[in-house]
Amino acid sequence: VKAEVLAVGTEILLGEIVDSNSAFIAARLPALGIRLYRMTQLGDNRDRLVAHLRAALADNDLVVTTGGLGPTEDDVTREAVAEAFGEVPFVDPELEAALRAWFGRRNMPMPERNVKQAWRIASAQTVPNPRGTAPGWWVEKDGRIVVCLPGPPAEMGPMWEHEVAPRLAALATEVIITRTLKTVGIGEGRVDEMLGELLKNVNPTIGVYARGDGIHIRLGARAATAGQAQDLIVPVETQIRQLMGNALWGTDAETLQDAVMTCLQGRTLAVVEDSTSGGHLAALLSGTGHAAWRGGEVWSDGPVSIEAARARSAAARVRWGAHVGIGIAASRDGVFHVAIGDESGTECHTWTFPQGMAALRQRVSTTALSLLRRRYS
Ligand code: ATP
Ligand code: MG
Numbered sequence: 001v002k003a004e005v006l007a008v009g010t011e012i013l014l015g016e017i018v019d020s021n022s023a024f025i026a027a028r029l030p031a032l033g034i035r036l037y038r039m040t041q042l043g044d045n046r047d048r049l050v051a052h053l054r055a056a057l058a059d060n061d062l063v064v065t066t067g068g069l070g071p072t073e074d075d076v077t078r079e080a081v082a083e084a085f086g087e088v089p090f091v092d093p094e095l096e097a098a099l100r101a102w103f104g105r106r107n108m109p110m111p112e113r114n115v116k117q118a119w120r121i122a123s124a125q126t127v128p129n130p131r132g133t134a135p136g137w138w139v140e141k142d143g144r145i146v147v148c149l150p151g152p153p154a155e156m157g158p159m160w161e162h163e164v165a166p167r168l169a170a171l172a173t174e175v176i177i178t179r180t181l182k183t184v185g186i187g188e189g190r191v192d193e194m195l196g197e198l199l200k201n202v203n204p205t206i207g208v209y210a211r212g213d214g215i216h217i218r219l220g221a222r223a224a225t226a227g228q229a230q231d232l233i234v235p236v237e238t239q240i241r242q243l244m245g246n247a248l249w250g251t252d253a254e255t256l257q258d259a260v261m262t263c264l265q266g267r268t269l270a271v272v273e274d275s276t277s278g279g280h281l282a283a284l285l286s287g288t289g290h291a292a293w294r295g296g297e298v299w300s301d302g303p304v305s306i307e308a309a310r311a312r313s314a315a316a317r318v319r320w321g322a323h324v325g326i327g328i329a330a331s332r333d334g335v336f337h338v339a340i341g342d343e344s345g346t347e348c349h350t351w352t353f354p355q356g357m358a359a360l361r362q363r364v365s366t367t368a369l370s371l372l373r374r375r376y377s
Helices: 020-028 046-059 077-084 093-105 112-118 153-171 188-200 226-247 256-263 280-287 306-320 357-376
Strands: 002-008 035-042 062-066 124-127 136-141 144-149 175-183 205-211 214-223 248-251 269-274 293-299 324-330 335-342 345-352
Touching: 002 020, 002 046, 020 035, 020 062, 020 153, 035 046, 046 062, 046 077, 046 144, 062 153, 077 136, 077 144, 093 112, 124 144, 124 153, 136 153, 144 153, 175 226, 188 205, 188 214, 188 226, 214 226, 226 248, 248 256, 256 280, 256 357, 269 280, 269 306, 269 357, 280 293, 280 357, 293 306, 306 324, 306 335, 306 345, 324 357, 335 357, 345 357
Parallel strands: 002 035, 002 062, 062 144, 269 293, 269 324
Antiparallel strands: 124 136, 136 144, 175 214, 175 248, 205 214, 324 335, 335 345
């Protein structure tokens, strides 16, 4: 099954809202065995929608749209889908009754404009929307399917989970399973080089992505069943594990902070950061809920130097009676020092990362976690 996702809404093109609906749907297609080759965003313009829908239906088995199902003049998804299929919308009496009942229960008169939300075309079945007035459409014609869902994520999400996904799962002839292997401490180019010929692998495909917590290697396998897809992944994963060795710290949803807490093997941990790094590392570590975490503190306006980081590492150990203390000193222009100390000594490192405060905080935390992992695993 080949699919395209289409987000409808001029607000999206103007950058006023971020298209999270498309990402939500895209993330759920692989498990349904659906291949997504394109995502598109269009404004509330009927002619452009019709032209685009026709082209999308020529290339794909399935098109999923979100947005434009409201009652207003500029909500034109229904009109566009009807025209693309060469059908004429009519008011479905059952839908109209349900719609009037929805307003009735809220003691509100129904604006006549809303009748549009009771429209249907002959090839469309409706997708119930318990959280709003606009039902979705499931249109099936000439071997093609178009699913139309409303724009508000709180309506779209449950409709997808409860109505659309189960129906799509029944159509699936294959599944796509992904596995993410996470590395830290080596750069993107180096990971690519180490993988070498493996990158040309077809099933599973292999992709390399730079993320906040290191370089991720993603394997995606396609097969008739989940078991068969797993079988394709296992030998390639084994090869990659051998190539990456100790740089590989986790898989899939595992977090670097969880991996680090586990490798501490009973040692306790505390942190003193400065206001530039802003308690970011402490928040990550306390979020693990791990017993090894003792506490963190943010100091303001101290010096930015190796000595300052070293002093903070020692202070963290004393303040919380922890085995391991991390001290951080960072400046707004991107220079940072990380010190890790325990009873056997303290190591200090210095880096520069001039990409703004938010990115700096993330980088400082990842660096500290990576150093901890190297020291204790
Ligand atoms: P309504 O009945 O609320 O008008 P609708 O189906 O017509 O629903 P739109 O008018 O296109 O949907 O969008 C309504 C709201 O839903 C937007 O203001 C926005 O908050 C949210 N929304 C729409 N599309 C998206 C999207 N692709 N990603 C995230 N949010 C979206
Ligand atoms: Mg609308």
